[in-house]
Amino acid sequence: MKMAMLTILLLFINPSVQNEDLTIVHDGKEIMHIYRDDYMEEFLGEPFISSSKTTxxxxxxxxxxxKDAINAKIGDSGEIIPGKTGYHLYQEKFTRMVYSYLLGKGPMTIEAPKLPTHPKVDSEILANIRTQQIGHYVTYFNSNNKERTHNIKLAAEAVDSHAVFPGETFSFNQVVGKRTKEKGYLPAPVIVKGEVTEGIGGGICQVSSTIYNAVDNAGAKIIQRYSHSKSVPYVPPGRDATVSWYGPDFTFKNTYDQPILIRAKVYGGQLSITIYSSNQAEVKNRDIPDASEELPDEIDIEDQH
Known part of the structure; x- marks a missing residue:
C-alpha cells in the first residue's frame, strides 16, 4: 500500500517525465523507445542534438x-520459385522523423519507414538463362560417409540456382558462406598442409572442384584457384580447387554478355554441376578430363598420424 502511494505521489510531483518518449514501430510491433534528453548535449550553455547518437x-x-531480398530459384521438379522482395530503412525520412521529435515536445510514435529491395534474379531472368547448357561436370563420392555427404549436400544447395551476371566475379566463399556447426556443417576429413585431419565442413572442396571443372568447360575465366597440398581422388591431378574460409578461395569471372546459371545436384554418390545461359550466349567450350567413377577408399584419420 505504501509503495503504491509513493508511486502516485511521484507521478503527481513530476508528470512531465511521463509520456515524453519516442516509440518506434516496425510491422505493428514496438521495437524501441528513446527519450529526448538522452539525445541532447550542451555547448556553451546551449542545447544541441548529438549527431553521433542519432547516427x-x-x-x-x-x-x-x-530484410534481404530472396532471389528466384529452381525447385526440385524444375519449377521456378519466385523471389521475394526485401526492404531496408529509408534513412533520410527516418532522420527527419527523429529530428521532428527531438525538436518538439511531448511523445511521438513513428513507423520505421522502409524502401523495397528487389531480388537481383527474378523469375523472368531465371527462365531466360536456363535455356542453353554451356558446361557440365560430374564427380563421385562414397555416400556411406554420412558426414562428408551431408557437407557436400549443404554446399551444393548453397550454390544451386546462383546466377553470375556479365562481368561479375563468382566467389565460392562469398556464396557458400562460413562453414560452421550453426549452419549444419559436420566434422569430416580435410587436408591441411599435406596431412589428413578432421575439420568442420570436410568435403566441400569436392563441390568447389566440381564447379571449377564445370565453369572451365563452359569457357569462363578462372581468376583464383589453388590445388590441395596432397592429391585428391575425386578429380584428375591438377583439376582440384581447394577452399577455406580463412584461406584460399575459388573465383571465376563471367566473360560472356549473358548471365550464367549454376545448377548443383547430388544423386546418391554423384555430384553434378551444370552451367546454363541464354540462347544468345556465344559459348567457347574447353575440353576437360572426366573424373574417375571409381569410389575413393574411406580415410581412417588415425592411420594418418
Missing amino acids: ELMNQISDLVH
Whole structure:
C-alpha cells in the first residue's frame, strides 16, 4: 500500500517525465523507445542534438528492420520459385522523423519507414538463362560417409540456382558462406598442409572442384584457384580447387554478355554441376578430363598420424 502511494505521489510531483518518449514501430510491433534528453548535449550553455547518437540510433534501427531480398530459384521438379522482395530503412525520412521529435515536445510514435529491395534474379531472368547448357561436370563420392555427404549436400544447395551476371566475379566463399556447426556443417576429413585431419565442413572442396571443372568447360575465366597440398581422388591431378574460409578461395569471372546459371545436384554418390545461359550466349567450350567413377577408399584419420 505504501509503495503504491509513493508511486502516485511521484507521478503527481513530476508528470512531465511521463509520456515524453519516442516509440518506434516496425510491422505493428514496438521495437524501441528513446527519450529526448538522452539525445541532447550542451555547448556553451546551449542545447544541441548529438549527431553521433542519432547516427547510432539510425544504425540500430537499420539492423532491426533490414530484410534481404530472396532471389528466384529452381525447385526440385524444375519449377521456378519466385523471389521475394526485401526492404531496408529509408534513412533520410527516418532522420527527419527523429529530428521532428527531438525538436518538439511531448511523445511521438513513428513507423520505421522502409524502401523495397528487389531480388537481383527474378523469375523472368531465371527462365531466360536456363535455356542453353554451356558446361557440365560430374564427380563421385562414397555416400556411406554420412558426414562428408551431408557437407557436400549443404554446399551444393548453397550454390544451386546462383546466377553470375556479365562481368561479375563468382566467389565460392562469398556464396557458400562460413562453414560452421550453426549452419549444419559436420566434422569430416580435410587436408591441411599435406596431412589428413578432421575439420568442420570436410568435403566441400569436392563441390568447389566440381564447379571449377564445370565453369572451365563452359569457357569462363578462372581468376583464383589453388590445388590441395596432397592429391585428391575425386578429380584428375591438377583439376582440384581447394577452399577455406580463412584461406584460399575459388573465383571465376563471367566473360560472356549473358548471365550464367549454376545448377548443383547430388544423386546418391554423384555430384553434378551444370552451367546454363541464354540462347544468345556465344559459348567457347574447353575440353576437360572426366573424373574417375571409381569410389575413393574411406580415410581412417588415425592411420594418418
